[in-house]
Amino acid sequence: MKNRWLLSAFFTVALLASQLTHAALIRTSDGNTVSNLASETTTVWNIGEGLFAGQLLGAFNVNVEGTLWDVVFEEGTIANIFTNADGFDAPDNSAAVAFSRALGNSVFLDLFGFEFDNDPTAISGCEVIRLCSIITPYQNNFGASLVNASGSVNAVAVFTAFASSTDTSQVPDTTWANWSLASDRASVVTEPSGVALILLGVAGLAIRRRKTL
Numbered sequence: 001m002k003n004r005w006l007l008s009a010f011f012t013v014a015l016l017a018s019q020l021t022h023a024a025l026i027r028t029s030d031g032n033t034v035s036n037l038a039s040e041t042t043t044v045w046n047i048g049e050g051l052f053a054g055q056l057l058g059a060f061n062v063n064v065e066g067t068l069w070d071v072v073f074e075e076g077t078i079a080n081i082f083t084n085a086d087g088f089d090a091p092d093n094s095a096a097v098a099f100s101r102a103l104g105n106s107v108f109l110d111l112f113g114f115e116f117d118n119d120p121t122a123i124s125g126c127e128v129i130r131l132c133s134i135i136t137p138y139q140n141n142f143g144a145s146l147v148n149a150s151g152s153v154n155a156v157a158v159f160t161a162f163a164s165s166t167d168t169s170q171v172p173d174t175t176w177a178n179w180s181l182a183s184d185r186a187s188v189v190t191e192p193s194g195v196a197l198i199l200l201g202v203a204g205l206a207i208r209r210r211k212t213l
Contacts, residue, residue, distance in 0.1 A: 023048055023057060031112035037061075037185070041068070043106045047114070048124070055124045056107075056116050061182050064102040068182035071099075071107070073124040075169040078140060081176055089179040090136050093159060096144035099136040099179060100156045103146045108154065120148045125168060125175025133157070136177045140164040146177075 025034040026045045034044050043062055048055040058072035069089070074081050082088055090096035110117045119129065126132030129150055137143035145160045168174045 025060070026112070026114075028059075028106065028109060028111060045107070045114070045116075046072075054114070054122060056114075056122055057124045059107045060185070062102050062106050065098050069099070069102075069179050070182050070185055071103070071180075072178045073126075073134065073175050074178050075125045075167075075175055077167045078137065078164055081178055082137065088138050089181075090138040090144070092138055093142070093144060096136040096138045097156055097158050099177065100134070100144045100146040103134060103177065104148075104154045104156065108146070108148050117148065117154065118150055120150055120173075123148065123175070127172035131173060133160070133174045134177050135160055135162065135168075135174065136179065137162075 024045075024047045025037065026032070026047055027034050027040070028043045028045060034040055037044065037060055040061055044060040045056060046058045046060065048057050056073065058070065060070045061068045062071055063069075090099055108116045108123070114122065116122050120126045120132035121129050123132060123134065126134075126148070131147055131149040133145040133147050135143045135145040141161060141164055143160045143162065145157045147155050147157055149155070166174075168176055
């Protein structure tokens with residue numbers, strides 16, 4: 001009976017792990033699923049599945065003034081996400097504004113049944129239906145943000161001030177845009193999250209221990 005319970009727990013955790021890690025790559029130009037990013041040059045949404053179904057986690061190949069960038073929307077503090085100011089990809093305000101405009105032009109779109117423009121809550125880290133600020137920082141206290149507002153034209157805030165200790169996981173209408181050059185991307189492989197791996201490991205050890213008793 002105990003073995004059955006442990007096996008049941010193991011498969012439950014395995015299912016949870018699969019739900020935590022799945023994401024769909026959708027090309028914004030035609031709505032088709034992408035299986036290999038290496039051959040892509042157009043913008044591709046990274047859309048969550050399972051527990052994060054329909055959430056826009058980020059995007060690949062976002063054209064920012066002629067250069068392709070990848071972006072991830074993340075919650076937390078500057079120190080946790082960017083380490084320090086050296087981790088910012090925007091060197092100054094004009095660059096941060098360019099990143100923010102690219103989000104409005106190429107990423108936050110209402111296409112193929114998705115409403116990433118009209119519904120800010122469809123963006124990872126945004127929990128307020130009225131609007132959400134997606135900040136691209138360029139200093140510890142300054143950045144530019146794309147204010148994604150429901151049912152109206154989005155606006156780029158050319159200057160945004162915030163405390164360096166700001167934790168966006170505690171601010172429901174704000175999230176960070178973490179950028180990286182698409183050319184630096186090694187590969188995109190769906191891997192289990194750290195939490196999922198720990199849960200799977202604990203379940204596996206429990207089964208092994210039971211068998212050795």
